[in-house]
Amino acid sequence: MNPVKVCVIGVGRAGMVHATNLKNNVPGASLAAVVDADLELAEERARDLGVDLFFSDIYEALDRVEIDAICITTPTFTHAEIAIAAARAGAHILCEKPMALTLEEANDMIQAADEAGVKLQVGFMRRFDPAFIAAKERLDRGDIGRPMLIRSLTRGPGLPPRWACDPCTSNGMLAEVNSHDFDTIRWLAESEFERIYAEANTLKCFDLKEEFPDFYDNAIVSLRMKNGTLGMIEGSCPVGYGYDARAEVLGSEGVILVGELQDTAVVSCTKRTGLVASNFPGWRDRFREAYIAEARHFVECIIERKEPKVTGEDGKRALEGVLVANKSIQSGVPISLGGS
Ligand SMILES: NC(=O)c1ccc[n+]([C@@H]2O[C@H](COP(=O)([O-])OP(=O)(O)OC[C@H]3O[C@@H](n4cnc5c(N)ncnc54)[C@H](O)[C@@H]3O)[C@@H](O)[C@H]2O)c1
Structure with a gap:
């Protein structure tokens, strides 16, 4: 079975935790690319992770790489735009908490994921x-x-x-x-x-x-x-x-x-x-x-077509x-x- 190809968006503090786990600790997943608005950081982190592909925005990544899922680890005020873009491209979403800045954004994210039929899991790793x-x-x-x-x-x-x-x-x-x-x-x-x-x-x-x-x-x-x-x-x-x-x-x-x-x-x-x-x-x-188990669960839900234990509604x-x-x-x- 082909691995679930995941792209991590934002390789700062939380991004590196998820990227490292997806690369090393999540059976069934492969870390396909990383994205960071700071392209130099994206390149440096891609090198550290042993990943060939890095980009400065999600649109380029969605355009240039075959991606099954994304993990959003950018600042809160950017989550909604990234999640909606990913959903429209058919990519499943693991989004760090807090899910968004406003309830309107959270609703739009849930709706975009529902319409696209993709998973939306929120990062409550506890x-x-x-x-x-x-x-x-x-x-x-x-x-x-x-x-x-x-x-x-x-x-x-x-x-x-x-x-x-x-x-x-x-x-x-x-x-x-x-x-x-x-x-x-x-x-x-x-x-x-x-x-x-x-x-x-x-x-x-x-x-x-x-x-x-x-x-x-x-x-x-x-x-x-x-x-x-x-x-x-x-x-x-x-x-x-x-x-x-x-x-x-x-x-x-x-x-x-x-x-x-x-x-x-x-x-x-x-x-x-x-x-x-x-x-x-x-x-x-x-x-x-917990971060490892959370990422494993996300990938398992994609493979087995299950609903994540922590949903967009929980995030909202x-x-x-x-x-x-x-x-x-x-x-x-x-x-x-x-x-x-
Ligand atoms: N679950 C947890 O325990 C936990 C812990 C830490 C952070 N977080 C969450 O993770 C998210 C990120 O926090 P952090 O502390 O890692 O932040 P950070 O500032 O360390 O990293 C964010 C990265 O995103 C990049 N970025 C900003 N806008 C972008 C965009 N539009 N596209 C691509 N990259 C972009 C920045 O350049 C930066 O490298 C937040 O939602 C935060 O609340 C969760």
Whole structure:
């Protein structure tokens, strides 16, 4: 069987994670080409990856190479145009979170994929992480009864690229860092957001606040889901210790904790140092396996003609949560979401 030929669009931080996995760790896939608006970077990364073809935009790639699928790892504000172009060319789409900048863009992406009959999977890789999967399985088995309260936090060790610090091109930290938490709560609660209240502040990066008036580097979000489950999201970036992604589900009969600070089960102790353990330096380390499983799932869905576990609709609902939380930050009041 011919491999699924994938082209990675945007070979920055996330792009190189996906490109490397598609090249080395995804049976049934081949990395056909890379694209980056910065052609020199595209060439350098293509060389590093051992890929012959590189381009500076998606249109050229779609024109010149036979592509079955693309992986979108460009800045958020470019996702919609690229996804729609790919769908119209018949290419399946794995799109990094946040899916898009606006709900209109997300709707257009879903519609384009539906009309073309191509897969659209959104990059919520926590759903492929062994710890998060085990938690969901225990919840589904009823091990802790009914979920009552779900907390999810993400803290990043360093600032993301510049475009992601500007809320106009990224929707800010809740989108760039905490999209995952919005998805986690929807997924674990199996319900949609009903009401959202958020508070945010700039407590560290005062220079960025001066440059981008809507910037914030710390946020908390209170949520009420339609089925009554309560949720809480916490975000902070940058923090002074490493990458941190954890969740807790309090159920009617018990509690489930997901994730920990420590990256390996090794602790040393001396009188001089006390207990010494190591933590996750970054998201690539914490979710290494999940990114591979996510890409494998995408390719498997194409080969076996299955619907991805994380759909465009999931991407859109998480985005809606982020947008409403940002609105709540600006207005200072809780906001109810319409629709079903
Ligand atoms: N799932 C995760 O854990 C995770 C982690 C990091 C980033 N991301 C997401 O991945 C996406 C990219 O983030 P990043 O941190 O890798 O950004 P980045 O700035 O490091 O890389 C983006 C790359 O895209 C290129 N680019 C910009 N516009 C382009 C266009 N129109 N066509 C082709 N290339 C273009 C840039 O030159 C750059 O090299 C974002 O949506 C981000 O939220 C997800």
